[in-house]
Amino acid sequence: MQKFYHSVTLDKELCKGCTNCVKRCPTEAIRVRGGKAEIIKERCIDCGECIRLCPSHAKRAVVDSLDALDRFPYTIALPAPSLYGQFSNLEDLNILLTALTRIGFDEVFEVSVAAEAVSAATRRAIREGNYKKPVISSACPAVLRIIRVRFPELIDSILDFRSPMELAARWAKRAAAERTGLSEEQIGAIFISPCPAKSTSMKSPLGTDRSAVDAVVAISEVYPRLLAAMKEIDEPEPVAAAGGIGIGWGSAGGESAGLKNQNYLAADGIENVIRVLEALEDDKIPDVDFVELNACVCGCVGGVLTVESPFIARARLKRLTAKRGAVVAPADGLPVEEIKWDSEIFYEPVMRLDEDISVAMKMLGEIKRLEESFNGMDCGACGAPSCRALAEDIVRGFATEDLCIYRMREKLQSILRNGGTAEKKELNI
Numbered sequence: 001m002q003k004f005y006h007s008v009t010l011d012k013e014l015c016k017g018c019t020n021c022v023k024r025c026p027t028e029a030i031r032v033r034g035g036k037a038e039i040i041k042e043r044c045i046d047c048g049e050c051i052r053l054c055p056s057h058a059k060r061a062v063v064d065s066l067d068a069l070d071r072f073p074y075t076i077a078l079p080a081p082s083l084y085g086q087f088s089n090l091e092d093l094n095i096l097l098t099a100l101t102r103i104g105f106d107e108v109f110e111v112s113v114a115a116e117a118v119s120a121a122t123r124r125a126i127r128e129g130n131y132k133k134p135v136i137s138s139a140c141p142a143v144l145r146i147i148r149v150r151f152p153e154l155i156d157s158i159l160d161f162r163s164p165m166e167l168a169a170r171w172a173k174r175a176a177a178e179r180t181g182l183s184e185e186q187i188g189a190i191f192i193s194p195c196p197a198k199s200t201s202m203k204s205p206l207g208t209d210r211s212a213v214d215a216v217v218a219i220s221e222v223y224p225r226l227l228a229a230m231k232e233i234d235e236p237e238p239v240a241a242a243g244g245i246g247i248g249w250g251s252a253g254g255e256s257a258g259l260k261n262q263n264y265l266a267a268d269g270i271e272n273v274i275r276v277l278e279a280l281e282d283d284k285i286p287d288v289d290f291v292e293l294n295a296c297v298c299g300c301v302g303g304v305l306t307v308e309s310p311f312i313a314r315a316r317l318k319r320l321t322a323k324r325g326a327v328v329a330p331a332d333g334l335p336v337e338e339i340k341w342d343s344e345i346f347y348e349p350v351m352r353l354d355e356d357i358s359v360a361m362k363m364l365g366e367i368k369r370l371e372e373s374f375n376g377m378d379c380g381a382c383g384a385p386s387c388r389a390l391a392e393d394i395v396r397g398f399a400t401e402d403l404c405i406y407r408m409r410e411k412l413q414s415i416l417r418n419g420g421t422a423e424k425k426e427l428n429i
Helices: 020-024 049-053 066-071 081-086 093-102 111-128 141-150 152-157 164-180 196-203 219-231 244-248 270-281 310-323 357-373 387-396 405-418 421-427
Strands: 008-010 030-033 036-039 059-061 074-079 187-193 215-218 264-268 290-294
Touching: 008 036, 020 030, 020 049, 049 059, 066 187, 066 215, 066 219, 074 081, 074 093, 074 164, 081 093, 081 111, 081 219, 081 244, 081 310, 093 219, 111 164, 111 244, 141 152, 141 196, 141 270, 152 270, 164 187, 164 196, 187 196, 187 219, 196 215, 215 219, 244 310, 264 270, 270 290, 357 387
Parallel strands: 074 187, 187 215, 264 290
Antiparallel strands: 008 059, 030 036
16 A cells, blocks of 8 residues: 555546645645646645635545445455444434444444444553553544654554554454354455545555555435435334444534543634644643544534535534433454554654755745745745745756746836846746
């Protein structure tokens, strides 16, 4: 697998060269050059923010289709907790889960069940003092990736637990293999996802050597088929097992609530997440035990592959959480000792200017000089998100000063004032 695999891609035919994505990318991974956007793959964290903002729909999520059902003799649906918030008047979860088997899945394993197991393990780890506080949740793959490339000092603060998606796939496939006699390779675990970052975490996992998930399908693709199947169900199968804690993971604050400890901080939306990470890096948040961070507004219900307003979906999950609050998913047979990662996460210095510190310092000085020579408008007309980013691009050899429209205007004004030929020659006019 590629070191920097991505599930967010760009269709240059549709790109109009606007700078909406450039200005909002949290890792400054996008530039507009030659009238088209370009994604710097080393910096992209697959948060999907550019998909959400692109008016031309030029950014797309690369996920699997439901055709993945045909690749395996036996398939297991892994519904994300956020899926439950997509449907109005969902009083009985069994209707939704039964509908998944009606559209082609052989079995359903709720990711919410694995989420409850992770919550229990996290409560125990914090109570026993096994981690330096505050502990940062590892549930959001986009947050993991931004820490890896931008906040290396916080890597040791990450809770080294596998995601509920990953655990659900492992546990479900193992149990199904024992029941059916099939090998785990013949069983397809298919996650129904609210965001492209989950697809990236399947293709290029962090904290585990190989993902047990075999395909990631968008909620937006499954939704219409589920809706039709749910209308035909009179007597649903009693398959729902997850309680309120697991279901609550689908929206911001749900994971923290599962700790049954009020000493936590929860933030959602990538810009808010970055502010919290900066504060953590500066030791400005010393008095909390746990930090939950979700790249999407409202948490997973705000993912770009969902269909419902995140605010409406969050309200629905809140009602379901209250209704199922007393239910606890059975942990019998779940190998909870597998919750911890089996590999470490390492810093990826994609922001580093040069391996040689002396060269890097020299480049940094030149970047600062160039940045100060610009007018500081951060207008984005140059195709970079800021004057500082343009200065860095110039020093790295990826851009020229003439991309700054204010610098170009100054040269044109100089020509008009002086009638000089040298400037005309420089500008090719």
